[in-house]
Amino acid sequence: MLEVKEQISRRHLIKSFLLTGGSLLLTPGCGRARNSPPGGEGWQPAYARLEENGLLAERVEKASELLSPCTLCPRLCGSNRKNGELGFCRASAQPTVHSHNPHYGEELPLVGRNGSGTIFFSHCNLRCVFCQNWPIAHKGRGNTESEQDLARRMLQLQRRGCHNINLVTPTHMMPMILRAVRIAHLEGLRLPLVYNTGGYERKEVVELLDGVVDIYLPDIKFMDDEPSHRYTGGAGDYPENARAAVREMHRQVGELQTDEEGIARRGLMIRHLVMPNRVSNPRRFVEWVAETLSTDTYVNIMSQYRVAHEAFNFPSINRAITSEEFLEAMRWAEEAGLTNLDKRSLSQRQIHRRQR
Ligand code: SF4
Numbered sequence: 001m002l003e004v005k006e007q008i009s010r011r012h013l014i015k016s017f018l019l020t021g022g023s024l025l026l027t028p029g030c031g032r033a034r035n036s037p038p039g040g041e042g043w044q045p046a047y048a049r050l051e052e053n054g055l056l057a058e059r060v061e062k063a064s065e066l067l068s069p070c071t072l073c074p075r076l077c078g079s080n081r082k083n084g085e086l087g088f089c090r091a092s093a094q095p096t097v098h099s100h101n102p103h104y105g106e107e108l109p110l111v112g113r114n115g116s117g118t119i120f121f122s123h124c125n126l127r128c129v130f131c132q133n134w135p136i137a138h139k140g141r142g143n144t145e146s147e148q149d150l151a152r153r154m155l156q157l158q159r160r161g162c163h164n165i166n167l168v169t170p171t172h173m174m175p176m177i178l179r180a181v182r183i184a185h186l187e188g189l190r191l192p193l194v195y196n197t198g199g200y201e202r203k204e205v206v207e208l209l210d211g212v213v214d215i216y217l218p219d220i221k222f223m224d225d226e227p228s229h230r231y232t233g234g235a236g237d238y239p240e241n242a243r244a245a246v247r248e249m250h251r252q253v254g255e256l257q258t259d260e261e262g263i264a265r266r267g268l269m270i271r272h273l274v275m276p277n278r279v280s281n282p283r284r285f286v287e288w289v290a291e292t293l294s295t296d297t298y299v300n301i302m303s304q305y306r307v308a309h310e311a312f313n314f315p316s317i318n319r320a321i322t323s324e325e326f327l328e329a330m331r332w333a334e335e336a337g338l339t340n341l342d343k344r345s346l347s348q349r350q351i352h353r354r355q356r
Pocket residue numbers: 070071072073074075076077078079086087088089090091125171172
């Protein structure tokens with residue numbers, strides 16, 4: 001009898017290994033039962049506590065007031081979105097969604113075994129000239145839907161076993177997202193929310209998310225005004241606003257916390273894309289993180305810059321990065337004392353070292 005049981009469990013293990021493409025033994029989250037909450041029984045997302053205290057509905061209403069005139073982001077367009085006026089981002093007052101899926105390309109603490117439940121929103125308030133998702137971000141490809149539909153998508157991702165709801169480019173949709181989160185929560189949503197933003201945020205608006213968002217995943221794309229103005233649709237005030245917003249995110253959620261299986265449940269994770277000719281100023285970025293936040297901050301230094309969209313027209317960014325450019329950014333991160341660098345950036349460092 002014991003022999004039969006062993007055979008079954010070995011067969012089960014091999015089958016699981018093949019189904020996950022071998023990732024079962026390589027990723028955090030291994031062995032988690034599908035749909036079990038991150039952090040185990042008893043853990044609850046931030047918005048659940050806010051709802052318990054009777055404050056989530058009020059937060060949804062406050063956020064909704066920022067839509068008309070629209071002051072949701074530092075562009076401060078002032079357009080009356082509830083009456084159909086469009087601002088710089090071209091987004092209406094209804095959620096527009098390009099896709100929703102378990103995603104395995106995000107940082108490992110978000111992906112675990114079952115994937116990060118990403119919802120890609122159409123349009124963008126930043127519109128970088130090098131955007132790799134320009135049909136979605138610049139052209140607004142996607143479908144406009146109701147907040148109930150959006151809530152249903154969140155619940156579908158939860159049923160599929162995803163470890164979180166990963167809101168990709170949420171800034172210009174924030175009030176509708178909050179309303180959808182509340183609807184979904186009342187129907188049983190209990191995954192952590194990941195606020196996956198390009199970083200062009202107003203600190204005052206991020207303050208409204210205090211107690212709603214569990215995990216902040218901002219980019220800090222530029223540290224200097226001039227390249228920021230040139231490559232992000234005129235947002236020369238991006239560095240100042242991104243830094244203030246990220247400081248506020250750090251105040252709210254602190255360093256990244258994971259559960260016993262390595263799955264993220266709360267905290268700040270920052271991305272910085274290394275660009276050609278040091279235009280993003282990675283040295284200043286890592287020094288700022290170390291001096292202003294903490295050397296334990298989770299930082300992902302990314303090497304995947306591609307010449308996309310309109311970047312072909314800008315000589316300084318019209319090429320891939322060199323190994324030297326990536327390796328110097330990683331060296332500066334270490335010299336600044338950063339201790340919590342993303343595992344994929346560490347393995348990229350190995351690859352680039354071999355390529356030199
Ligand atoms: S969210 Fe859009 S409409 Fe509102 S201020 Fe920003 S760019 Fe303008």
